[in-house]
Amino acid sequence: MSKQELYIGVDVGGTNIKSGLVTFEGDIVEEKWVDTDVHKGVDDVLDRIGHIIQEFVENTDNKTAVRGVGMGIPGQIDVRNGLLKESPNLPGWDEIHIDEELKKRTGLTVTVDNDANIAALGEYAYGAGRGVTEMFMVTLGTGVGSGLILNGNIYRGATRFAGEFGHMTIEQDGPLCGCGRRGCVEAYVGLNGILRLVKDQLKSGKESVLRKIDPDLITPKDISYAAGNGDRVAIDVFRQVGEYLGIGLGNVVNLLNVEKIVIGGGVSKAGEFILGPARETLFKVALKVCLDVVSVVPATFIDRAGIVGAARLAMLNGK
Ligand SMILES: [Zn+2]
Structure with a gap:
């Protein structure tokens, strides 16, 4: 045998x-x-x-x-x-x-x-990306990673550094990003960006269970838990995260006409709290001809x- x-x-x-x-x-x-x-x-x-x-x-x-x-x-x-x-x-x-x-x-x-x-x-071969040839994956964690499958292969670019979705500019004068530039997707959707959004919301005086946690120690898991219990601040933060993500994804869809966008990484465990607003924004940003084929789905394997x-x-x- x-x-x-x-x-x-x-x-x-x-x-x-x-x-x-x-x-x-x-x-x-x-x-x-x-x-x-x-x-x-x-x-x-x-x-x-x-x-x-x-x-x-x-x-x-x-x-x-x-x-x-x-x-x-x-x-x-x-x-x-x-x-x-x-x-x-x-x-x-x-x-x-x-x-x-x-x-x-x-x-x-x-x-x-x-x-x-x-x-x-991994997602393309065995997970949420099976059955398509053009796929874009975003990994939401401390940073924002991305990988691009075009025509069934990893696309790497001329000097092999393609796929820096996290550093696509959303706002020219936006918050500082870890890369040293301003207003990147990661500056809103990466962990530090999310914590900044939480702090901004809390400063505005809204009620939230997140007030019970040291603002520097709040984790995406805490925000997910709060959102699951109907906490308005947590839900609004994820909505903002989803909207910024959706702007970036809409641009990707217009440029590449991908069929499937797979969202993974630890922060993506927030699920529809982020994916819902991301889809809504994507549908505003992307052209109809591209939207006819595209879907935004959670990763199969997450971690x-x-x-x-x-x-x-x-x-x-x-x-
Ligand atoms: Zn950046």
Whole structure:
């Protein structure tokens, strides 16, 4: 009997390293999440990733075999050379040959790509993006990531840094963004943007359960919980977030005529509180000819698109 083929997918973030053993059909059969502990330094993090990969390989039995390893990492990556040029979420990770470093540690070839591209690939192959060829994915978290699938392939652009939806300008004189410019999508829809909107709403004197929490410690989960209980401030904040998101998405739809927009990442757990207003605004911004085909849907995997996407990357690379 031939062995079941499995692929290792690793999704490195600023907070967690998520990893899993994934079947060809996209099912995660074993999973491991650990803290990234970025402060321990590049070598320490890479050692632990190497360890995780080796553990997965060693734990396979005589019925299974690991056929490839893929990895997503935040930051600007020269995909052809497996070179991470820089990463805002992983301070100090500049000009690192990720694939070489992991080959040294595991003896295996690890295919590396940007985490947002990987998440898009995961949703495209196994999740909410199945069945279309033009798909755009937005990951709402601390930052705003995005990945673009055009004609069934990850679109990377001339120098491979395409898909910076988070830094599309919404308001020329808007709030300062982490990138140093003003009024980007991320400055409204990223975590800091959302917290600013909460503080603005609270300053206006409205009643809210969010007043009971230190304003600097409010999390998207708190806002979701409050919104679910009918809290007006929380609902209005998510409405504003959705509207800003919708402006950006409307521009994407007009430019690219994508069929499906998939929204994932931790903040997207707010669901229709954000997606509803995002759709309404998108319908105002986008042209009717483009709107006829487009739908905005939640991601299937939410926190796990990166794991299955990284595994998928390994599969594609093995062909
Ligand atoms: Zn920006």
